[in-house]
Amino acid sequence: MDIFAGLAHGFSVALMPSNLLWCLVGCFLGTIVGILPGLGPAATIAMLLPMTYSMSPTSGIIMLTGIYYGAKYGGSTTSILLNMPGESSSVVTCIDGYQMARKGRAGAALGIAAIASFIAGSFGIIALSVMAPPIAVFALSFSSPEYFALMALGLALVVLLAGDSLVKGLIALLVGLWLTSIGTDLFTSQSRFTFGQTSLLSGLDFMIVAIGVFAITEVLSSISDQEETQVLPVPKGFRNLLPNWEELKACRFAFANGSIVGFIIGVLPGAGASIASFISYGIERAFSRHPEKFGTGVPEGVAAPEGANNADTGGALIPLLTLGIPGGGTTAILLSALVLWGVKPGPLMMTESPDVFWGLVASLYIGNVMLLILNLPMVPLFAQILRIPVYILHPLIFGVSVIGAYSVAGRVFDILMLAGFGALGFAMARLKFPVAPLVLGFVLGDAMERALRQSLMMSQGDLSILISRPISAGMLIFAVGVLFLPLLPRFRRLKEAAS
Amino acid sequence: MTKSIFRDGDVIAGALTAALGTYITVTAARWDVMGPEGPGPGFFPVGYGIALIILSLILIFQRFTAARHTEEDRPFDWAGFRRAAITWVAFTASTALMPTLGFYISFGLLTLFLGLFVFEKPVKSALTAGVLSAVGFYLVFDMALDVSLPAGMLGF
Amino acid sequence: MNRRILLTTALAMGAALVAPAAHAQWKPTRPIELVVHSGPGGGNDVMGRALVSAIDEAKLSPVRIQVSNKVGGGGATAASYLSEKKGDPHVIGIFTSVWVTNPLVQQEANVSMRDLTPISLMVLEPALIVVRADSPYKAMAELMDAAKANPGKMKQSGGSPLARDALVRTVLQAKTGGRWAFISFPSGGERISALLGGHVDMMVIEPQEAGELIRSGKIRALAQVTDARLPDFKDIPTLKEAGFDVPNPPQPRGVVGPPGMAPDVLAYYVDLIARANKSAGWQKFLRDGILEENLLGPKETAEFLAKTETQMRGILTESGVKLVR
Incomplete structure (x- = not known):
């Protein structure tokens, strides 16, 4: 079946009233799951799976997938309003999104997140429907050396996140690398830095670190600075609650960047939405005309990562639907759902189950529009959360953070870790260490170490494997370029100072 | 007044991270750094451990050379720090209570405590906030969403 | 294999029949927590949820069974959680072979299958x-x-x-x-x-x-x-047929309880699992997942696990992994 016939058939399936309804239900649930911590898309889908046994496979997969991408839409809400990531892929959004909210542009930030999600999400879906099979082949050509180069590129971007002091930024990064290696070593089962604790064997969870150093730290800082009754200004009037033309214009490049970076990284089974959002943010900053303003609340800093984590959806569905390979927990559960319904995800699914395949793809287009319509009107409503007086709001953030941390593994231990990371973040803020490099080091460190060790095992210890492969070499050269980009003005200044 | 350089934030932080770097390097060096099948579990940590020591020393060194002209003489905000510290201790204590009292009661108590002692609200508003927050969370997360949270002796 | 299943089932049924005579038969009064060691979508989680929905579908349990994900440490988190629930009749878990191997190589994983109460081995996963x-x-x-x-x-x-x-x-x-x-x-x-x-x-x-x-x-x-x-x-030879007569390292999955489970409680769960094993939902899960049904009673499961542990010790030592226990 060729693409257009397939899509046409898909729309005829997806537009059936019952499927439309299930799509709406999925998107709505997904948005809620994304907004509320404590409920991840994977757990929600697992919980709802038995209820879908009686549905047709097409309706079932349409609804469950709606939860998957709807959650990515909703994840930015708490990032922007409370500096508390709702999903791991929305961590980067905290950096500029929360700063925008502090400047009274919370509504604008939420609006931009929704628009970026829509644009990049649509790009991902179009790319999925047009070039799924060739892209799947591309994804397979990615091996450990390429993953290493990708993570190295991500780490190089840290230099840009470092803020005033490069040394402090790098120290924060290294601490992040250390935190991520806590736990069992995959290759040898050696336990590292676990202090004899069973609870640390599986390592620290990204969400606990991120909620700790962002949300808990923010509450402690603002209590310490005694910010008065209302945390953040909320402008009056509907117009001020949505992004204005200048802000949208500033995001032009970010929309494209988020779309492409998010989609490409999404296709790779070994990466994931959080890595996509970090790299997209870094690239946005590297090529910005005012990189120094990142971190102070620029709209591009919201658009790029939010776009990337939604374009990631379209990418991540490609290996799932064309090869039967899940890239993460949520896609793994979608895969087991498909198997339960008797659909066989794999290379033959497109031809053997065209209803499910194309129906799902078409429902993604519809769902994406639904999400925009669902989310934009909620923006002014959500922005009102900031009117809650601090003596209620701050404990509320604590409560929500606790739920987020506890839901990771159901252990009180994790809540104590959360408190620990809150204290660490607070100390870092007082001592003027940036936290973003720490979080980035945490996300990338593990994957980077793994890729390096895998590469060297493949090449029997020969380092040239990293530079003898074109994609990997290209990315490493780009990473080196990124490293030197911001150093240039520094050197110039040094020279001037010397003469 | 000139502060002693040893009480400078960067110097303290640098000393701490240098100590962390030393711990990492020493611990990781005991594991296989390079095994017969490729780099071992100690390979990466030894690398970033040493880098951490070097960077920490640079941080301290920078402070000694540049201390004179970049020193900002804002006194440390002890009152603010105390408020944050009380908040943190209360938060941690409420967590420690969760296995006995359950999430909802601990959380209500935390809200009450912060309202009274950190935000210095009247008893009535703090109490209202505590009770309403706990009940609100119960309604949303337990009744509506069925999220499992630490349960206490009373079963919720 | 079939005879063994029959035997176990008969044994379990027998236990269920005999139990009331010996002492008051135990029945759950609260929702049962089913601990799995992987996150949603992981192999253990999928099996746990399939088991629960098979039980629900056949209406075999008077109370709700809730899957609870105690992720991490290759089963160590879940195992140590179970060991803390000593004597609690409303908690059970799903074990796999890592519950056997992990304590052998990790100092921190200090709960072995011998500390817990094996209830039933359910499946062997082929490869x-x-x-x-x-x-x-x-x-x-x-x-x-x-x-x-x-x-x-x-x-x-x-x-x-x-x-x-x-x-x-x-x-x-x-x-x-x-x-x-x-x-x-x-x-x-x-x-x-x-x-x-x-x-x-x-x-x-x-x-x-x-x-x-x-x-x-x-x-x-x-x-x-x-x-x-x-x-x-059918067309693919087994390792032995292909000329490689090596021991097959098993990949078992089954149900385990906390330490010190009372005999009547154990009998209840053995019976529940035996009936769940026969349910249509579970049989479909086995077919879809291409899993080998292999139901064993508590005693046989414990023996199987002990045998597996010895075998694993040998293989792990051979592969150069350091054993700590």
Whole structure:
């Protein structure tokens, strides 16, 4: 079946009233799951799976997938309003999104997140429907050396996140690398830095670190600075609650960047939405005309990562639907759902189950529009959360953070870790260490170490494997370029100072 | 007044991270750094451990050379720090209570405590906030969403 | 095998019938917590949820059974959680082979299966040895000869060094004298991608993961790591038939309870699992997942686990993993 016939058939399936309804239900649930911590898309889908046994496979997969991408839409809400990531892929959004909210542009930030999600999400879906099979082949050509180069590129971007002091930024990064290696070593089962604790064997969870150093730290800082009754200004009037033309214009490049970076990284089974959002943010900053303003609340800093984590959806569905390979927990559960319904995800699914395949793809287009319509009107409503007086709001953030941390593994231990990371973040803020490099080091460190060790095992210890492969070499050269980009003005200044 | 350089934030932080770097390097060096099948579990940590020591020393060194002209003489905000510290201790204590009292009661108590002692609200508003927050969370997360949270002796 | 199931079932039924006479039969009064050690979507979680929905569908339990994910430490978190619930009749868990191997190699994983109350072994997961479709190796012997001819050059993608795929490599290497690299990847998706992309030469894979890729001609199975041929893969020889008479490292999954489970409680769960095992929902799960049904009672399960532990000790020592217990 060729693409257009397939899509046409898909729309005829997806537009059936019952499927439309299930799509709406999925998107709505997904948005809620994304907004509320404590409920991840994977757990929600697992919980709802038995209820879908009686549905047709097409309706079932349409609804469950709606939860998957709807959650990515909703994840930015708490990032922007409370500096508390709702999903791991929305961590980067905290950096500029929360700063925008502090400047009274919370509504604008939420609006931009929704628009970026829509644009990049649509790009991902179009790319999925047009070039799924060739892209799947591309994804397979990615091996450990390429993953290493990708993570190295991500780490190089840290230099840009470092803020005033490069040394402090790098120290924060290294601490992040250390935190991520806590736990069992995959290759040898050696336990590292676990202090004899069973609870640390599986390592620290990204969400606990991120909620700790962002949300808990923010509450402690603002209590310490005694910010008065209302945390953040909320402008009056509907117009001020949505992004204005200048802000949208500033995001032009970010929309494209988020779309492409998010989609490409999404296709790779070994990466994931959080890595996509970090790299997209870094690239946005590297090529910005005012990189120094990142971190102070620029709209591009919201658009790029939010776009990337939604374009990631379209990418991540490609290996799932064309090869039967899940890239993460949520896609793994979608895969087991498909198997339960008797659909066989794999290379033959497109031809053997065209209803499910194309129906799902078409429902993604519809769902994406639904999400925009669902989310934009909620923006002014959500922005009102900031009117809650601090003596209620701050404990509320604590409560929500606790739920987020506890839901990771159901252990009180994790809540104590959360408190620990809150204290660490607070100390870092007082001592003027940036936290973003720490979080980035945490996300990338593990994957980077793994890729390096895998590469060297493949090449029997020969380092040239990293530079003898074109994609990997290209990315490493780009990473080196990124490293030197911001150093240039520094050197110039040094020279001037010397003469 | 000139502060002693040893009480400078960067110097303290640098000393701490240098100590962390030393711990990492020493611990990781005991594991296989390079095994017969490729780099071992100690390979990466030894690398970033040493880098951490070097960077920490640079941080301290920078402070000694540049201390004179970049020193900002804002006194440390002890009152603010105390408020944050009380908040943190209360938060941690409420967590420690969760296995006995359950999430909802601990959380209500935390809200009450912060309202009274950190935000210095009247008893009535703090109490209202505590009770309403706990009940609100119960309604949303337990009744509506069925999220499992630490349960206490009373079963919720 | 069939006789064993019959026997166990009869035993369980017998226990259930006899129990009331001996002492008041126990029945759950609160929702039961079913602990699994993987996150949503992981193998253990999928099995746990399938079991719960099979039980719900057949209305076998008077109370709700809720899956609770105690993720981490390759089962250590879940095992230590269970051990803390000593005597609590409303908590059970799903175990797999890592619950046996982990305590052997990790100091921190200090709860072994012997500390808990095994209830029933339910399934054995078979495995296949596969190569990419365009690989020059058409038979297991050719693959092994190539590995022997080029020591260290060939690569296998897999999971942790304690996982079954690594153990299969160890026994094969010991048998043939060949040597090849074992490259660990955290997720099944990455392992398969490495194989499909041609970055590694072989993989030990679960039949369900491989089924569609074999059917579409992307990969080829050379042998199955089973005692007898699976009905879905009738044309593929077992390792023994292919000329490699090695012990098959088992991948068991079953149900376990906290330490010190009272006999009447144990009898209740044994009966519940035996009936769940026969339910239509569970049988469909086994068929879809290409799993081998292998129901054992508590005593047989404990014996099986003890035997597995001895076998694992041998294989792990052989592969150079340091044992701590």
